[in-house]
Amino acid sequence: MASTFKRTDSLGRTSYQVKIRRAGQPAVSRTFPSKALAQQWAIEQEHAAARGTMVNPGLARSTTIGVLMRRYLAEVTPTKKGASQEAGHMQPLLRSKLPAYTPATLTPAAVREFRDARLKEAAPSTVNRQLNLLSHVLQHARKEWGIGTGLTNPVSEVSRPKNGPARDRRLSHGEEERLLQACDASRGGYLREVVLFAIETGMRQAELVGMRWELVDLDRCTARLLDTKNGEARTVPLSKAAVGLLETRKAAGKGRGAVWPDVTTEAVKQSFQRACERAGIEGLRFHDLRHEATSRFFEKGLNVMEAAAVTGHKDLRMLKRYTHLDASKLASKLG
Numbered sequence: 090m091a092s093t094f095k096r097t098d099s100l101g102r103t104s105y106q107v108k109i110r111r112a113g114q115p116a117v118s119r120t121f122p123s124k125a126l127a128q129q130w131a132i133e134q135e136h137a138a139a140r141g142t143m144v145n146p147g148l149a150r151s152t153t154i155g156v157l158m159r160r161y162l163a164e165v166t167p168t169k170k171g172a173s174q175e176a177g178h179m180q181p182l183l184r185s186k187l188p189a190y191t192p193a194t195l196t197p198a199a200v201r202e203f204r205d206a207r208l209k210e211a212a213p214s215t216v217n218r219q220l221n222l223l224s225h226v227l228q229h230a231r232k233e234w235g236i237g238t239g240l241t242n243p244v245s246e247v248s249r250p251k252n253g254p255a256r257d258r259r260l261s262h263g264e265e266e267r268l269l270q271a272c273d274a275s276r277g278g279y280l281r282e283v284v285l286f287a288i289e290t291g292m293r294q295a296e297l298v299g300m301r302w303e304l305v306d307l308d309r310c311t312a313r314l315l316d317t318k319n320g321e322a323r324t325v326p327l328s329k330a331a332v333g334l335l336e337t338r339k340a341a342g343k344g345r346g347a348v349w350p351d352v353t354t355e356a357v358k359q360s361f362q363r364a365c366e367r368a369g370i371e372g373l374r375f376h377d378l379r380h381e382a383t384s385r386f387f388e389k390g391l392n393v394m395e396a397a398a399v400t401g402h403k404d405l406r407m408l409k410r411y412t413h414l415d416a417s418k419l420a421s422k423l424g
Contacts, residue, residue: 091131093124107131152236154195154226155188160234161226170318178219181207192227192237197246204247213250220244258377259384264370271368275360279349282334283357284378289331291382291400293318294357294375300348307332307339314401323401383408 094106105127108118117134121127158179166175182188185203187195200223207216224244230236260268265288272281283297290297296314304313310327317323327335338348361375379400386396393405402408 091134093127093131095124096120107134109134150191150193152191152230153188154190154192155183157192157226157230157234157236158183158188161229165229170320175222178215178222181211182219182223187223192230192240195227195243197243200243200247204250208250212253214252217249217252220247220249256377256380258373259381260373260377264368264373267368268364268370268373271364271370274367275364277352277356277360279352280357280360280364282338283349283352284361286331286334287375287378288382288385289328289334290325291379291386292325293379294354298349298352298354298357302339302345302348305335305348307335317401321401321403323398325401326399 091107091109094108096104096106098104104120104122105124106118106120107127107130109131119127119130121130162176162179166172166179169175182203185206187199187203190196190199200220203223204216204220207219211219224242227237227242227244231238231240231242268284269281272284275281286292287294287297290312292300292314296317299314299316300312304315305311306313310329310332312325312327313322314325315322335348343350358375365371365373383396383400386399391399393408397403397405397408400408
C-alpha cells in the first residue's frame with residue numbers, strides 16, 4: 090500500500106515522500122520534488138510488487154560495487170570452468186576506485202577512467218575481459234540479487250578498446266628441436282611427451298592433463314574427452330605418433346588412471362616456460378602449440394569441418410584465428 094506525504098523543509102521547499110508497505114516485505118520509501126513524480130513512482134512500484142519484482146532501491150544506494158564483486162567471486166565464479174582466470178581478472182577491478190561506488194552512483198565516466206588507466210598496464214583484450222566481468226557482476230546483481238533493478242548498466246555506455254591482432258605464433262625453423270631438448274631436462278620426465286602430444290592432437294592444456302586411460306582406445310586410435318572448454322564431450326582421433334607416445338607410456342606400466350598422473354595445468358605452464366628459457370625461445374606460450382597443431386592439420390589436407398572435429402571448435406571464425414599456414418608449404422602446392 091502506497092502513502093504519499095508532503096514535506097516542507099526549513100527553507101520552505103516542498104517535496105513529496107512516498108512510502109510503500111507490503112506484508113512480509115520491508116517498507117520502501119523515496120522522495121520526489123513533485124507530487125506527480127511521486128505518484129507515478131508509487132504506481133510503478135505497485136505494479137512491480139504485483140509481478141513479484143519489487144525491490145528495495147536503498148540497496149542500490151547502500152551496497153558498494155566492492156561488496157558485489159566479492160560476493161560474485163564467492164558464489165558465481167567457482168561455478169565456471171575458467172574460475173581461476175576470472176578470479177585473476179577480478180583483482181585489478183578490486184584494486185581500482187570502482188569498488189567504492191554503488192550501483193546507483195557508478196557512472197560511465199568512472200568506468201572510462203578505469204578503462205584508460207588499465208590500458209596503460211594491460212593489453213586491450215585483457216581490459217575488455219575485465220570490463221565484461223564488471224558488466225556481468227552488475228547484471229547478476231540486478232537479476233539474481235535484486236540490487237540495481239531499473240538502473241542502466243554504465244559499462245554498456247563505454248566504448249571498448251579495439252583488440253590487438255590475433256596471435257599467429259608458430260614454431261619457427263629449429264625451435265621444435267631446441268624445445269624438445271630443453272623439455273628432456275625438465276623435472277618429472279613428462280614435459281616432452283605432453284608437448285609432442287599437444288602438437289599431434291591440438292588438445293588444450295587442461296584437456297591433456299585431464300586425460301584418463303579408460304577413455305583411450307588405442308585400437309581405434311581415439312581419446313574421449315569429457316571435460317572440455319565449451320562444455321561438450323568430444324572424441325579426438327589420434328595420429329600414429331600420438332598413439333606411439335601412449336603405447337610407450339602404457340608399456341612402462343603407466344596405463345591406469347590418469348594418463349599423466351599428479352600433473353597439473355599450472356605445473357605444465359611453469360615447466361614449459363622454463364624449458365623455453367633454457368632453449369632460448371622467446372614469445373612462445375603452451376597454447377601456441379594448439380595454433381601449431383591446427384595449422385598442421387590444414388597443411389595435411391584436412392578441411393575446415395574435419396579440423397573442427399579434431400580441435401573441438403564450435404565457431405569456425407575462431408578456428409580461422411588459430412590457423413596460420415606455412416606459406417612455403419602452400420607454395421609447393423601451387424607448383
